[in-house]
Amino acid sequence: MDELSIEHKRIWVKGLMIDCPLGTPVDDCPARDLRTLPIEKRMIAVDTMTPEQVEEVIVHHKKCLKERKDS
DSSP states (O other): OOOOOHHHHHHHHHHHHHOOTTSSOOTTOTTTTGGGSOHHHHHHHHHTSOHHHHHHHHHHHHHHHHHHHHO
């Protein structure tokens, strides 16, 4: 699979900022606190993240999904 562009990664993270894909976020979820902000501010927060921060959120969520699926 081709590597996603930073624009596509930001779109993915914006979706994660709307709600946890599994319903209830874990305590160490990097999106947990941001989800308390108004939606517009969440989107601005994602737009101002560095590519490394975006990648960090994605890596965390992939790991979390796998761990929760396997348990």
